Amino acid sequence: MKKVAIIAQTKEGQLSDASKQLISYLSSFKPESIFIVALGEVKFSSIAASSSVDVVHLSDGLWCDTATVQPLVSALDGYSVFGIKSIQVDNLLSLLASISSNEFVSGIQQLQYVSGSYSINKSIFSGKASLSLKTQTASYFSFNRNFDFSGNAEFAEQPIKSSSTLTPGSASKSTIKSLKPITGSIPLPDASLVVGAGRGLKDPGNWTIVEDLAKALGAATACSKPVSDLNWRPHHEHVGQTGVKISPNLYIACGISGAIQHLAGVNGSRVVVVINNDPEAPFFKHADYGIVGDVNDILPRLTKKLQSH
Ligand SMILES: Cc1cc2nc3c(=O)[nH]c(=O)nc-3n(C[C@H](O)[C@H](O)[C@H](O)COP(=O)(O)OP(=O)(O)OC[C@H]3O[C@@H](n4cnc5c(N)ncnc54)[C@H](O)[C@@H]3O)c2cc1C
Structure with missing residues (x-):
């Protein structure tokens, strides 16, 4: 070169x-x-x-x-x-x-x-x-x-x-009217650690367990499409075929079934950990590590363990 x-x-x-x-x-x-x-x-x-x-x-x-x-x-x-x-x-x-x-x-x-x-x-x-x-x-x-x-x-x-x-050329057809960076969170495309959650969380009020785990890890948070469609989470967190493509070193997917459209956005991840209470959830076939269990039980335990280190 x-x-x-x-x-x-x-x-x-x-x-x-x-x-x-x-x-x-x-x-x-x-x-x-x-x-x-x-x-x-x-x-x-x-x-x-x-x-x-x-x-x-x-x-x-x-x-x-x-x-x-x-x-x-x-x-x-x-x-x-x-x-x-x-x-x-x-x-x-x-x-x-x-x-x-x-x-x-x-x-x-x-x-x-x-x-x-x-x-x-x-x-x-x-x-x-x-x-x-x-x-x-x-x-x-x-x-x-x-x-x-x-x-x-x-x-x-x-x-x-x-x-x-x-600087913008005189022939420029675009004018930036405003630019509002999203602050206070790690941008998903740049994140090397991501905790994603899906409809298995059941209610937007339950997201504290996801945010606590992400905070303990220093990770960005992501979600599946239905979650952002329901306005449980902002649209910039939606990953998948129609959302952001991520390729972190670690992706922890919580209460996400593993539909092909979701996988299309996350299969560049180096290590995938899936937490789901259904042992037949399709996501397990694409996981490096799987935990069969309830997110309400597993996530706080993981967070506590990380905080004690
Ligand atoms: C054209 C098109 C484009 C799409 N693009 C995207 C996209 O970009 N991204 C995307 O994500 N989806 C996309 N979808 C939607 C996709 O097909 C799935 O419907 C969606 O990914 C499912 O979201 P989910 O896994 O959160 O919900 P669900 O399919 O409802 O799965 C919830 C999971 O949570 C588990 N669960 C429930 N309770 C608990 C608990 N207490 N503890 C642990 N686990 C639990 C369940 O076993 C289940 O596996 C698209 C669909 C279409 C048709």
Whole structure:
């Protein structure tokens, strides 16, 4: 990899931990230059990386505006561009790839780079099959959220060589009228631990046992579709075919039957634990660990155990 560009997420002006891991992982290929496209505010002045770094800052919400991102296409010419899969990142990468008539490969689970070509493994058909492909032409890539970036060398902090901000182009057709970040909870697509609950909880008032377990673990909360349709939980927590796709290291599914539409959003999880009082619940077939029992009994016991450690 000669020139590497990275779509990086920021939080309160700092690089997210996942973005730092991605930069460190790609630095281990010793690229001659690194170009960061930072989504969100930039308050950092150096980055741990193998070589000098240029940064361009793209304001929140403008990643879907063709006229605004247009100048990035020429700036990224000759770069291999990487991000970590999320709706926002995949949207931007596919937009850039289509403007530049390049290929985009999303959801990489394994990657090898040998003599100018990439060998890639990824899952397809909602995890029902895996695909191996070799490409010399693709320039835009997103890694699956649970890609293992660990085990790479630590790099010294490099001062940022140049920093600029991409503002909406005059031809821009989009105007951000307001942006209200959801605060106080871990965003689901970024979460490495998720506790999800379904109709088995019976009543929105029973969600305290789910929230207590999530808090004890430092996890995000999720739900099945009927739960958000019933307004028991907000719609941004709904995971599945028609909701958010998650790929945490651990997903604990509580009182969820395991319908195929729900599985389509969670089968990127590394380890799945299912808690259900019906031993025949379909979800058990897709679980790494299963607990047959009542959520009202099991969840408080798990929380208590975690709190005592
Ligand atoms: C086009 C389409 C798209 C859809 N998209 C989605 C989607 O994106 N996401 C999604 O989730 N669904 C989606 N669905 C709905 C999906 O088919 C299921 O209906 C839904 O996932 C079921 O939700 P649930 O498991 O919470 O509820 P239920 O099917 O009612 O299951 C509740 C489970 O809780 C268990 N339970 C009950 N009491 C307890 C207890 N005390 N302790 C422990 N366990 C208990 C039961 O044994 C049962 O397994 C979609 C459906 C369609 C048709």
